[in-house]
Amino acid sequence: MKLKLDKIRWEIINHPAKYKILSCGRRWGKSTLSAIFLLHQKLQAGERRMYLSPYHSQTKSIMFPVMKNLLSQNSDVKINETELSFTFSNNAQILLKGADNANSLRGISLGYDGSNAVVLDECAYIKENVFTEIVMPMLFDHNAKALLCSTPASFNHFYNLYMTGQGQDPNYKSWQFSTLDKGMISKEAVADAKRTMTADQYKQEILGDFVSIGGNKAVWNFDRNKHIKEPVDMPPVLYAGCDFNVSMMATTIFGVISDTVVVVDELYLENSNTEAMAKYIKQKYPQIKDTFPDPAGKARSTTAKNNHSDHMILKQHGFNVFARPKAPHVKQRLYDLNRLLLDAEDNVRLTVSPKCEKLIRDFELCQRKPDGSLDKTDLSLTHFLDSLTYYLNLKHSSYVKNINYAEF
Numbered sequence: 001m002k003l004k005l006d007k008i009r010w011e012i013i014n015h016p017a018k019y020k021i022l023s024c025g026r027r028w029g030k031s032t033l034s035a036i037f038l039l040h041q042k043l044q045a046g047e048r049r050m051y052l053s054p055y056h057s058q059t060k061s062i063m064f065p066v067m068k069n070l071l072s073q074n075s076d077v078k079i080n081e082t083e084l085s086f087t088f089s090n091n092a093q094i095l096l097k098g099a100d101n102a103n104s105l106r107g108i109s110l111g112y113d114g115s116n117a118v119v120l121d122e123c124a125y126i127k128e129n130v131f132t133e134i135v136m137p138m139l140f141d142h143n144a145k146a147l148l149c150s151t152p153a154s155f156n157h158f159y160n161l162y163m164t165g166q167g168q169d170p171n172y173k174s175w176q177f178s179t180l181d182k183g184m185i186s187k188e189a190v191a192d193a194k195r196t197m198t199a200d201q202y203k204q205e206i207l208g209d210f211v212s213i214g215g216n217k218a219v220w221n222f223d224r225n226k227h228i229k230e231p232v233d234m235p236p237v238l239y240a241g242c243d244f245n246v247s248m249m250a251t252t253i254f255g256v257i258s259d260t261v262v263v264v265d266e267l268y269l270e271n272s273n274t275e276a277m278a279k280y281i282k283q284k285y286p287q288i289k290d291t292f293p294d295p296a297g298k299a300r301s302t303t304a305k306n307n308h309s310d311h312m313i314l315k316q317h318g319f320n321v322f323a324r325p326k327a328p329h330v331k332q333r334l335y336d337l338n339r340l341l342l343d344a345e346d347n348v349r350l351t352v353s354p355k356c357e358k359l360i361r362d363f364e365l366c367q368r369k370p371d372g373s374l375d376k377t378d379l380s381l382t383h384f385l386d387s388l389t390y391y392l393n394l395k396h397s398s399y400v401k402n403i404n405y406a407e408f
Ligand SMILES: Nc1ncnc2c1ncn2[C@@H]1O[C@H](COP(=O)(O)OP(=O)(O)O)[C@@H](O)[C@H]1O
Pocket: 002, 003, 004, 005, 024, 025, 026, 027, 028, 029, 030, 031, 032, 033, 184, 185
């Protein structure tokens, strides 16, 4: 195989970030770059490096022949066709695996002295916990580096990784390329492919862009048939999520049954204040102790005449108040909500009572702006969505782990 490695490909391979995230269209050359990433640095005695794709069968049919081809000149290597491994005379190994059997990988230590040691290919299709719980610990011993590459799959965990790589954390660096930009197929072949795809598919599969199939809907996973349910049992403990606005005080009432957030009711008061809402919650649901308000209400009140903040008012009415010290980014809250509505394995972990008309309306009508934040132009929208998602982000966020939150 005659390889072409341009400046950008070398930049990715040699970049000092620990986690390198590469989002590209199909046939940009991600898998090929993955193989080079694992092979181009000298392997130390006993060192192990690993390639992982979503499925063992996929690894076997795609990466195994590529690696064999690249190593065909090397007489020093023993190939194990069953285990898909390459062992060198100094006992170093390249292991090719599938994430469908990821638990069997626990305990393996990868890399040597900061080497490029692991690839998750088509990472958007590998369950999030495989990277966080299984692969990350494998890199600790030797401070080894990972390449996470994929065609995007909507706004899932790979999108979050990509966004982290665009931020300030020096451990993460991300790149995005379209197949048209330094990709490995001709413009004619791309044009052919385009004819077989919807506009959204083309954006995702060829341009390597993050799109939600279904436009700019903020709650892209919501489906009336799946999520609107009259609760059969009342959750044993009920909570209130609150968003405070003069025009609309919005509260959602919910609880958890086994693994599922069950939203049972919504309360609202127009042209009112936090005080009145606190009383209203007490009157309708006297059993509620814990509230999950907008974190911004710690310091101020949108509605109180005296100097009391929204959180203080809730406490004065005997509620516990749980909120992050700082408001989470709305994109993160939307991600948490969408993931509970439908996760990568098709599990539904949030249902809504048909009573919650305003929340359902938010689910169906709220739109995202091009920067991913909520479009607030229609003043009647977003309040109920907000009131629920502060809680989801605090208690059910899968991405931001171990974050502390303020308890009052
Ligand atoms: N750096 C490269 N030099 C030469 N050919 C390449 C290179 N990268 C990829 N290719 C070729 O382009 C095609 C697509 O590459 P692949 O790595 O499978 O893309 P992806 O994983 O992004 O879909 C393959 O036929 C591969 O051999």
